Amino acid sequence: xxxxxxxxxxxxxxxxxxxxxxxxxxxxxxxxxxxxxxxxxxxxxxxxxxxxxxxxxxxxxxxxxxxxxxxxxxxxxxxxxxxxxxxxxxxxxxxxxxxxxxxxxxxxxxxxxxxxxxxxxxxxxxxxxxxxxxxxxxxxxxxxxxxxxxxxxxxxx
Amino acid sequence: xxxxxxxxxxxxxxxxxxxxxxxxxxxxxxxxxxxxxxxxxxxxxxxxxxxxxxxxxxxxxxxxxxxxxxxxxxxxxxxxxxxxxxxxxxxxxxxxxxxxxxxxxxxxxxxxxxxxxxxxxxxxxxxxxxxxxxxxxxxxxxxxxxxxxxxxxxxxxxxxxxxxxxxxxxxxxxxxxxxxxxxxxxxxxxxxxxxxxxxxxxxxxxxxxxxxxxxxxxxxxxxxxxxxxxxxxxxxxxxxxxxxxxxxxxxxxxxxxxxxxxxxxxxxxxxxxxxxxxxxxxxx
Amino acid sequence: xxxxxxxxxxxxxxxxxxxxxxxxxxxxxxxxxxxxxxxxxxxxxxxxxxxxxxxxxxxxxxxxxxxxxxxxxxxxxxxxxxxxxxxxxxxxxxxxxxxxxxxxxxxxxxxxxxxxxxxxxxxxxxxxxxxxxxxxxxxxxxxxxxxxxxxxxxxxxxxxxxxxxxxxxxxxxxxxxxxxxxxxxxxxxxxxxxxxxxxxxxxxxxxxxxxxxxxxxxxxxxxxxxxxxxxxxxxxxxxxxxxxxxxxxxxxxxxxxxxxxxxxxxxxxxxxxxxxxxxxxxxxxxxxxxxxxxxxxxxxxxxxxxxxxxxxxxxxxxxxxxxxxxxxxxxxxxxxxxxxxxxxxxxxxxxxxxxxxxxxxxxxxxxxxxxxxxxxxxxx
Numbered sequence: 001x002x003x004x005x006x007x008x009x010x011x012x013x014x015x016x017x018x019x020x021x022x023x024x025x026x027x028x029x030x031x032x033x034x035x036x037x038x039x040x041x042x043x044x045x046x047x048x049x050x051x052x053x054x055x056x057x058x059x060x061x062x063x064x065x066x067x068x069x070x071x072x073x074x075x076x077x078x079x080x081x082x083x084x085x086x087x088x089x090x091x092x093x094x095x096x097x098x099x100x101x102x103x104x105x106x107x108x109x110x111x112x113x114x115x116x117x118x119x120x121x122x123x124x125x126x127x128x129x130x131x132x133x134x135x136x137x138x139x140x141x142x143x144x145x146x147x148x149x150x151x152x153x154x155x156x157x
Numbered sequence: 158x159x160x161x162x163x164x165x166x167x168x169x170x171x172x173x174x175x176x177x178x179x180x181x182x183x184x185x186x187x188x189x190x191x192x193x194x195x196x197x198x199x200x201x202x203x204x205x206x207x208x209x210x211x212x213x214x215x216x217x218x219x220x221x222x223x224x225x226x227x228x229x230x231x232x233x234x235x236x237x238x239x240x241x242x243x244x245x246x247x248x249x250x251x252x253x254x255x256x257x258x259x260x261x262x263x264x265x266x267x268x269x270x271x272x273x274x275x276x277x278x279x280x281x282x283x284x285x286x287x288x289x290x291x292x293x294x295x296x297x298x299x300x301x302x303x304x305x306x307x308x309x310x311x312x313x314x315x316x317x318x319x320x321x322x323x324x325x326x327x328x329x330x331x332x333x334x335x336x337x338x339x340x341x342x343x344x345x346x347x348x349x350x351x352x353x354x355x356x357x358x359x360x361x362x363x364x365x366x367x368x369x370x371x372x373x374x375x376x377x378x379x380x381x382x383x384x385x386x387x388x389x390x391x392x393x394x395x396x397x398x399x400x401x402x403x404x405x406x407x408x409x410x411x412x413x414x415x416x417x418x419x420x421x422x423x424x425x426x427x428x429x430x431x432x433x434x435x436x437x438x439x440x441x
Numbered sequence: 442x443x444x445x446x447x448x449x450x451x452x453x454x455x456x457x458x459x460x461x462x463x464x465x466x467x468x469x470x471x472x473x474x475x476x477x478x479x480x481x482x483x484x485x486x487x488x489x490x491x492x493x494x495x496x497x498x499x500x501x502x503x504x505x506x507x508x509x510x511x512x513x514x515x516x517x518x519x520x521x522x523x524x525x526x527x528x529x530x531x532x533x534x535x536x537x538x539x540x541x542x543x544x545x546x547x548x549x550x551x552x553x554x555x556x557x558x559x560x561x562x563x564x565x566x567x568x569x570x571x572x573x574x575x576x577x578x579x580x581x582x583x584x585x586x587x588x589x590x591x592x593x594x595x596x597x598x599x600x601x602x603x604x605x606x607x608x609x610x611x612x613x614x615x616x617x618x619x620x621x622x623x624x625x626x627x628x629x630x631x632x633x634x635x636x637x638x639x640x641x642x643x644x645x646x647x648x649x650x651x652x653x654x655x656x657x658x659x660x661x662x663x664x665x666x667x668x669x670x671x672x673x674x675x676x677x678x679x680x681x682x683x684x685x686x687x688x689x690x691x692x693x694x695x696x697x698x699x700x701x702x703x704x705x706x707x708x709x710x711x712x713x714x715x716x717x718x719x720x721x722x723x724x725x726x727x728x729x730x731x732x733x734x735x736x737x738x739x740x741x742x743x744x745x746x747x748x749x750x751x752x753x754x755x756x757x758x759x760x761x762x763x764x765x766x767x768x769x770x771x772x773x774x775x776x777x778x779x780x781x782x783x784x785x786x787x788x789x790x791x792x793x794x795x796x797x798x799x800x801x802x803x804x805x806x807x808x809x810x811x812x813x814x815x816x817x818x819x820x821x
Contacts (some may be wrong), residue, residue, distance in 0.1 A: 061344060069344030073351055078359060099347050136355070143352045144340045148374035149283035149313040169582045171535040171735060172544050215537065216733050218724040241751045402749045404722045407579035410740070411719035412747060414769070417776035422578070438692050440761035 004029050007105050011052045012078045013129060021122055024115060025107060032106045040081060040096035040104075047084035047092045048109040053077055056102035060094040073137070074099070083130050085109030170407035173260040174213060175200065179251050180233045185319050188240045189284065190249040191225070193233035194257055204228055205266030206291035207398060207426040211406045212236065213258025214247035221403045221421070222248075223288030224262060228295060237287035237319065263406045265426045267292040267396060269299075272368035276305040278360060278390075280381050282353055282373020283312055286319045288398055288425075289372050293327075300332060307334045307360050311353035311377065314339050315346050334361055353377055357384035364389030370426075372398040379436065382429055392429040399424050399432060416441055446645065448653035449660050452633040455487045455513070458594075458622075461650040462555045467592050470526060471557030472519065477505060479519035481526070484557065491516060498603040498676070498787060500796025511633070514558055514626050517602025518786050522715030523556055523563055524570060527591070528739075532583050534722065535735040548582035553590030559620065560598055561613030562605075562784040566715035567593075568619055572778045573718045583737075592643070595620035599628075599667045603676040604787025606800055610681065612784040614671040622648060625664040636664045677787060679800040680807060681771075684781075687807055688772040692764070695814040696805045701760035703795050708741035710789035710797075711766065716782050719747070742766050767799060 005026040009015050014025060032051070034040055040051055040058060051058070058081045060073040072094065075081050081104070084092050090109075116123030181193040196202045204210075204224050213219040220242075226235030240249040251257060269292060277296055281289040296306050308327065312318045318337065328335040336356050338349035349356070353373070367390050371378055378397050385395055399420050401413040406421040413420040416435035418427070435441050450458060463469055463485075471484040474491045484490065496516040497504045508515050536544065559567075567588075574584035595616035607613030616623045621644030625636040636656055639645035711717040721740040726733045740747060743762050748755040756762050774782030783799070790798045 057347075057349070059344075059346075059350065067343070071342045071344060071346055071350040074338075074349045076349075076359070097344075140352045140355055143354070143376065143380060146376055147313070147340070148376045149311075149317065149340065168579045169545075169585075170579045172541050172582060174535065216724060216726040216730055219722070219735075400750060401755070402747070404720070405579075407581075408577050409573060409579065409581060409718065410721070411742065412721075412740075414773070417773040419777075440756050440758060441692070441765075 004031065004105065007031070007054065008052070011054070011105065013052055013080050013133075017125060021125065024122070025112065028108045028111045028115070029105050032104050034098040034102040034104075036098055036101050038098050038102075040098060040102070041092045043092050043095050045092050047082065047090045050083065050085055050107040050109055050112070051081040051096075051104040052107070053079050053081055054103045054105065056098060056100040056104075058102055059097050059099045061097055062094055069095070073140075080133060083133065086113070086126075086130055168407075170260065170405055170409075174211075174258045175260070176256045177234075177259040179253050179255050179257060181253055182251065185237060186317055188249075189237060189319060190240070191235055191237045191287075192248065192251060192257065193226075193235050194259060195233045196259070202234060202262075204234075204262040204291075206269060206295050207266040207288060208262035208264045209288075209406075209425065210234075210236065210259050210261030211263070211403075212238075212244075212248055213260075214244050214251075215256070215258065217247040218244040219258070219404075220244045220248075221263070221406060223291070223398075223425075225287035225290045226294070227298070228291055229298060230294075237284075237290075239284045261406070263421055265424055267295075267370050267426055268368070269295050272370075273299075273302040275303070275366035275368060276307070276362040277303050278307045278309065278357075278362050278367055278369040278385070280309045280353060280369065280371035280373065280378075281311070282371075282377040283317065284319075285372030285374075285377075285398070286310060286312075289370065290320065290323075292370055297327075297333065304366070305334065305362055306332070307336075307362055309336050309338075309353055309356045309360060311338045311340075311356075311373070313341075315342050315348070336360065352380070354380040354384040357381060357388055367394065369395045370398075371396070375436070382433075392433055395429040396426055397429065397432065398426050447636060447638045447656035447661065448648055449627075449634050449636055449656050450651055450653045452487075452513075452635070454652050455635065457651045458637075458647065459484075459486060459557065461647045462592060462594070465592075465647070466552055467555035468552040469555050469557055472514075472516075474505065478503065479505065479516055481519070481521050481523065481556075487513060490514070490558070495600060496602060498605075498791040500604070500790050500798050501793055502603075502796070503791050510628060512599065512626055512628060514596045514598075514624075515600050517598065517600060517605055518560060518562070518788060520713050520788065520792055522713070522786070522788070523559060523567060524715050524717075526554055526556070527567065527587050528570060528574065528581075528584050528718065528720075531736060531738045533734050534581075534583060534737045537733045545582055545586075549586035549590075553592065554587065555592035555594065557594045559593050559595045559616070560607075560786075561595065561616040562607045562610075562786040563715060564593070564595055564616055564619045565607075565610075565612040565784045566786070569716045569778065569780060569782060569784070570718060572780075576778075593620045593622075593640075595623040595640075597623060597625040597664065597668055598671045599626055601671045601674040601676060602787055602791075604790040604798075605675050605785060606677040606679050606787060607785035608672050608675050609677075609679040609800075610781060610783055610785035615668045620644070625667055627660065627663050627667070629663045629666075634660075636660050675785075677785075677790065677798070677800045679783075679785065679803055681781065684803065685772040685775050687803075687810060688768045691806050691810060691812075692768075693813050694806050694809070695812055696802060696809075697760050697764050698814075699805075700763050700797060700802055701758065703797055704759055704763045705794060706743040706745075706759045706762055707794060708743040709792045709794065711741040711743060712739065713788040713792045714770075715784065715786060715788070716770075717741070742769070767802060770799070771803065 059071045061069045177194040183191040209223045222236045225237045401420045404410040408419040408422040490513045574581040598614040620640040623638040719740045770782040
């Protein structure tokens with residue numbers, strides 16, 4: 001438990017929560033490992049956990065008929081994979097696959113949500129962090145939609 | 158009217174053009190070619206990283222192309238060209254033995270000397286990699302003058318990444334930190350997928366002692382600058398290479414102006430401190 | 442120029458002055474009436490000058506009117522400036538197969554030119570273009586060849602035009618420097634003479650070959666009066682106090698939308714402006730494709746593709762292009778060249794088809810300095 005708490009404290013996503021919350025979350029967490037190529041989650045399945053990545057790289061992918069798997073985002077140490085657990089319909093929107101061996105702290109999504117209902121302060125703290133994360137992802141996605149490398153200029157011809 | 162001096166007489170832009178020979182060509186990607194050009198016998202050529210030459214394709218026209226080779230390496234001068242119009246198309250089609258008109262070098266250079274003693278973050282987006290490469294060669298040739306060196310490189314897809322062999326060898330070094338990201342990739346890609354500005358947050362550099370150099374699409378540069386400044390890098394230590402329409406490269410034709418600056422003479426390398434206000438003005 | 446060297450010549454002796462210049466191999470270029478305007482063209486004698494003509498100018502308006510005297514220089518400025526001779530609308534800047542010496546010789550080809558009747562604003566404009574084409578690290582061979590040999594006969598304006606504001610731009614109406622000879626037409630008390638001030642040794646040499654008498658107090662005073670009268674009757678005025686920062690700070694002023702709704706982006710202003718210097722280079726080959734040359738021609742920042750990059754132009758809207766022209770002319774030019782780019786000749790006002798007036802636009806922005814359009818959605 002102490003080591004889990006320590007790991008949470010050193011993860012940028014939750015590290016600055018007050019110690020009582022870190023202890024609480026540690027009780028709802030466990031260390032997990034994925035070999036390269038293994039899936040953390042699959043599109044359509046029930047989303048019931050949150051992965052705080054400590055090591056390795058995770059690809060968020062979409063499987064398509066004509067073009068195989070397309071990677072839409074990669075995430076690495078210090079980042080968070082998966083927040084579909086937080087909001088309805090609690091279903092993964094993408095595949096999450098380890099493309100390098102991954103070590104993470106997995107939070108029990110259902111349990112964390114229940115605690116948030118009991119303690120709105122905790123709920124607010126987590127929601128705030130996820131809102132920040134989501135906005136950042138939205139920003140990145142929008143920038144990629146611009147396809148800046150495609151038609152727009154780069155450097156002298 | 159004062160009569161012109163001999164030195165001034167020598168600086169007549171179009172008359173400086175000379176025929177250089179293509180010694181080798183190399184296809185870098187589906188739309189990008191590197192030409193190795195040799196000046197006429199007896200002509201010495203030297204440049205600083207960040208500068209460009211005006212390359213002339215007979216019968217088609219002339220465009221500014223950054224020199225992408227090693228400023229300290231002897232031998233043919235390398236230019237990486239993306240096929241995007243009539244002139245670049247003609248240049249990309251040149252074969253060894255053919256001629257290309259060259260005049261230059263023009264413009265300002267990356268302040269590699271001023272960056273010594275601190276960390277350097279080099280950011281390249283898309284076809285921004287060629288002009289950045291000449292600076293990168295300098296940094297690694299004088300590795301001991303710098304602390305950490307970080308290269309962040311973004312492209313559309315893995316197939317658009319330039320110089321993959323060099324990238325691999327740089328990534329393999331323990332004294333360089335190289336991160337590559339693309340907008341989208343197929344499932345077999347093992348690198349990053351995401352935008353370049355997002356790499357800044359986790360890149361290993363000390364903002365208080367960092368100089369940043371960047372070239373890429375203007376949108377990418379704008380957001381990367383924002384990320385760097387948010388991380389604490391001051392704007393006078395962030396340098397970018399700007400691009401504008403150029404006809405003369407002699408600060409006369411007026412096309413390359415951004416506010417009071419002539420990109421061909423006051424740039425293409427600018428500090429964010431100087432150019433920032435003009436980049437923020439829309440349609441400036 | 443010390444006043445002791447000033448002379449007075451009679452109207453009848455003006456032709457001797459022109460002849461003395463022509464004898465030295467100069468091609469005389471001066472004002473003449475053609476197509477309802479006073480344009481610059483080859484002249485041979487004073488009979489070619491627009492005697493008895495004046496111009497009536499206002500926003501988008503130019504008419505020639507008869508004077509009630511026979512003054513030779515009793516008008517302001519026509520649509521053209523001397524730039525069309527120093528920086529020709531089209532020229533070849535490079536030819537394949539031509540070596541440097543031949544190219545330089547070609548750049549200087551043709552007899553040297555003498556400009557007759559250069560106004561103070563035009564002298565200032567020439568000095569401004571000198572900085573652009575000669576004053577930097579690179580020199581334009583075509584401009585240099587023509588400029589070095591040009592003989593300038595200035596004229597101190599006796600009439601201010603309806604759109605003139607050289608006084609505001611500190612560019613006139615009196616020619617202070619940069620000329621070989623400066624004339625002031627004196628018609629007080631029924632006479633018709635010219636006070637002539639030499640500005641260079643070769644100007645003095647030419648003057649020596651013409652019958653003249655020393656200038657006395659009545660002559661110099663009459664000339665001063667001409668200048669004073671002209672200075673006092675400027676058609677427009679422009680407050681240049683802090684104008685650089687004014688325009689830099691008002692990049693999103695709603696006035697730009699206002700002028701954009703009127704501006705046709707036709708580029709007339711850039712064509713008639715004596716300091717505008719933008720040009721394009723076009724590659725031209727012969728039919729066989731064995732010879733090529735690069736042709737330079739006047740361009741304008743009002744064209745959509747002036748700021749072209751591969752993704753499209755940077756300045757898409759007409760608003761941004763008008764703003765570019767005016768901000769460059771009055772503000773960024775100062776950072777680039779140390780002076781304003783505007784000499785107050787008023788041509789851009791006269792020759793704008795919709796009469797847009799740069800002095801009015803500057804005043805409007807100054808009047809509501811800091812305005813960003815207000816209300817919801819005003820730009821930061």
